[in-house]
Amino acid sequence: MNSARYLTSSLFGFAVVLFFGLAYPHHLHYQEQFQLFLFDSNYVCDIIKQPGGVADLLGRFCTQFFLFAWVGAVIIGLLLTAIQLLTSRFVGDSWLYGLSFVPSFLLWIFLLDEHALLGGVWAVMITLHAVCQIVRLPKGWQRYVAIVVVLPILYWMVGPSWTGSHYYRYPNVAPTLLYAAWLSAIVIPLLAYVCRKWIKPSKGYVVSLCSFVLVAGAMGSIVWKNANFKAEKVMQYDFMASHQLWNRIIETANAEKPNNQIGVTVQNLALAMRGQLTRHMFDYNQNGIAGLLPDVQSDATSPIPTAEAFYQLGMIYVAQRTVFEAQEAILDFQKSGRCYKRLAQTNLIIGSYEVARKYLMALQKTLFYREWANETLPLLEDEEAIARHPEYGRLRKSLYKESFLFSDHVTPEMLEDLYFSNTDNMLALEYLKAYYMLTNNREGYANLLLKLNKQ
C-alpha cells in the first residue's frame, strides 16, 4: 500500500515540477524580480520579528532561487508534495485518500497568481507539521501542554491567518485560496476522523489510486483553467528583454506576434537592437507610441521593459528614473534585485559612483547578484575601464550632452537630440524614424532626412 502512496505523491510532485518548469517558468522569474533577499542580520530580524515572519522569511529565501525556473519548480514541487504527505497521515487508505491532495492542489491554484507569495505555502506546511507532532503525543496532559506551548510559537512563525500576514503582494487583499487550502488541511483530517466508522480502510491500492485519479483529474483541470498563460507570455518577453535575448525575442514574435504593450515594446526593442526596426516594424503588431516608448506608468511591471529601451538608447537618466519608479511601486514595499542592478549600472554610467557603490554593496549581500556586484565594484571611478567596457562605454558616449527637462512622455525632439549628440547611436536613429512612422508625421520624417543629408 505504501508503494501506491509513494507513487501518487511522486506523480503529483512530478506534475507540479513539470508545470512550473515548462508551462509557468516566467511567473517564477517575475516573482524573483520583485524581491531582494539579503544575507544580512538586520534584514532577517526585520522580517522575523513580525508575526508570520518565519514563514515569510522561508518564502523569501526560497523565492530567490526562482531566478532559475527549474530550481523554483522543484522547490514548489517539494513543498506541495510535503504538504500532501502530511495531510495524508490523517487520511487512511480509502476512498478519502484522494482528498489528501486537495490542500496542495489549492495551493497550486493559489500560486498561479503572480501576486501570491511562497510564504503562504510555508505557513500551511509549518502549521500542518506542528499539528502532526502534537497528534503523535499520547493523549492527556502532555498533549495539552504541547498545545499551550506550540500555539504562541506558531503565531510567531506563521502569524494570524485571518490577516494573511505577508502571503500576498496586495496587503489589503485577503488571499482566499490560501485560506481555503489552510481550511481544507484542517477539515479533511476531521472528515476522515468523523467518517472512519462508515468508510472502511481498503486493503488494496486500487481504491486509493482511483480516488487519487478522481481528485487529480478534477483539480488538475481547475489548475489548467486558472493558469494565466497570457500573463506568462508577457512575462516571457520581459524576461527575454532583461537578459537581452534579442534574437530569441524576434523568433518568439515571429512564431506568435505579441499584441500587448509589454510584448510589443520588447519586440520593437529587439528589432531595433538588430537594426530591423524601421524595415520590419509593420510586419508585426504595433500600438503607436505606446508600443515603442510608452509613458511611464505608476505600477511595478510595465515600466521595466520601457526602462530597458531607455537604457539601451542611452537615455540613462530617464532609464534610472523609470526603474526607480517601478521599484517604488512594488506594492509590498520590497526591493528588486533586477532594479538594484540597473540602478547601479545607470549610476555607474553617469559617474555617480558613491550611489552605485551603495546598490552594489547591497547586492553583495545576495546569493545570486553577489558575483556580478564583485565584478562591477572595481569599475567604479576607473574611467578607462568604463570607457573600454562594451556596454557601459557605449552608453556613456550616448549620454545627452546638454540637459533639458522631460515629463512622462517621450518626444521626437528627445530622440533627435540623442542621435545628433552622438551619430554613432544608430538605435536612437531607428527609434526616431519609427516614432515618425508610427505617428504618421511625414513632415517630421522629411525634416529628419534633410538633416541627415546635411551631415
Next chain:
Amino acid sequence: MKRNIHCYIMLLAVAMVMISSCASHPDVPSSSKEAKCQPAIYPDYCDVTIPCNIAPLNFMLPADEFTECVARITTADGKQHTYGNGVKVQIPEGEWHEMLNASKGKSLKVEVWGDKAGEWLSFNPFEIKIAEEPIDEYLSYRLIEPSYVAWDFMEIAQRNITTFEETQIFNNEITCTDRASGQCINCHSYQNYKTDNMLFHVRKSNGGTVLVNDGKISRVNLKRDYTISGGVYPAWHPTEKLIAFSTNLTRQSFHTSNPNKIEVFDLASDMILYDVKTDSVTIVSNDSILLEVYPTWSSDGKYLYYCKSVPLPEDMKGQEINVIYQKIQYNLYRRSFDVATHNFGDEELVYDAASADKSVTLPRISPDGRYLLFAIGQYGCFHSRHHDADIVCIPMDKYTGTALTAETCSAVDMSPVNSAGYSDSYPSWSSNGHWIMLASRRDDGNYSRVYFAFFKDGKVGKAFLLPQEDPEHNTFLLKSYNRPEFMVEPVKISVDEFSKVFDK
C-alpha cells in the same frame, strides 16, 4: 536545578562582559609607521566642536584599505581609553558620556592607528572640542528614498541625539486604505521646539493634516474654496495657536542629463494663516503672479519671514515652466505681525538675492533674533535638489530697513559648514541658538544626511554628521533624512494613537 540556572546565568554574564571588554578596548600597537596625516575616518570627526551631550561619535577607517583600527582617546583630565573592533571604533555610551563630562569646555585628543596590509600606520592625532552648550535632545526627520514621483514605505522618525535611540512617530502604512494610490506623509512641524502642539500632513489615501493641540489629536482639512491648495509648508507661531502655511501648486520635471535629477517648482503659491482655536483660514498674501513660500516666524512672533519670487522679464511671461524655471528667483521678505489683532504690516524686502543672480529659500531666524539662516542657490525654491545650494547666515543687526545684499550683509563665514558641489539645505537652529542643523547630500550626491555645526559669537564650527551606533549605517542606508527638525522633548503620542484619528 535552581542553583545550576544561577551558575549558568552568572557564567554567561561574565563571558559577555569579557567578550565585550576584549572587543572594545584593544591595546595600542607596539610599533607603527607614521602616516604623517590625519586619518581618513568616516564620518569625518577630525577637529570638530560637538555638544557636551551628544551620542558617541563612532567612526571607521575605510574597509577596503584597512583591516583593523585602534583609537586612543585622551580626556582633558588625562584619562585614556582605547577602542577598536575591526575597522570600526564604537564607544559604549556610558564611557563616552563620562569622557564628555570630564572634558566639557575643553578637548578630547584622538589618536588613530590603522592596520594596512599587515603594517600598522599611526596617524596625526586630532581634537574634538567639547562645547559647554548642549544640543536639543531630540531630532525628527522623514526617512524616504530620494524619489521622483512614486514612493514606497516612508516614516517620520524621532531620534534621541544623546543616544542612538530612534523611534517612529508615524508611517505611511498604518492608515493607508489604498496601496495602489499610496500615502505620503510630510512636513512635521512643532511649536517652539515642543511637541504638545505639532502637526504633519498625510496626502493621497486617507489624507488630511494631523494636528496636535495641547496633546489632543485631530485631523483637519486646510483646503478652502478661496485657497489654491491645503496648507503645505508650515510654521507654528512661537506663542499663539496660529500656523502660517504656504499653499502651493507644485509640479516636477526630470532632467535628461543633470546630477540634480529633478526640478520641483510651483506654478502658483500663496500664504495663509490657520487659527487652530477657530479652525479658520485667512489669506496672508496671494499675489496672482508672484510666488510666496516658506513662511517662518521670528522667535518673538512679531515678524513673519517668507520667500517671494521676483517678477520675470516681460519676454518670459506666459512661457512654459520647463523653459523659464531657471529664471525664477526668490528674495526674502518679512511682514510685521500684531499678535493682538492678527494683522500683518507692510511687506519689507530683507534680503535681495536676485540682484546677485541667486535665489533664497528656507529662512530661519535664530532664537535670539540676531541671525538669519537660509539656503541659497542660483534659481528656484527646491534647493535640496540643487547641487550648488549652500547655507548662508547673516547678522540681522545689519538690517535697518534697507534690503541686504550679498555685498552689504556681512555674512558669517559658512565655509566650515557648506560642501563644494553638493546640496546643503534645510538649515535650522537649536533652541539655544548654538547648534545649526542642515540636510546635506555631500556624502554621495543623492542621499540627504543630517549635519550639525557649532555656532557662537558669529562664528561657526566644522559641520559633522549625526552619529550612528554603527558608523557604516549611512553607507548602507538607502533613505534620505528629510526635513530635520530639532525638538526639546520627544513626541509622546504613539503611532497607534495617531492612527486612531483616521478612524473618526
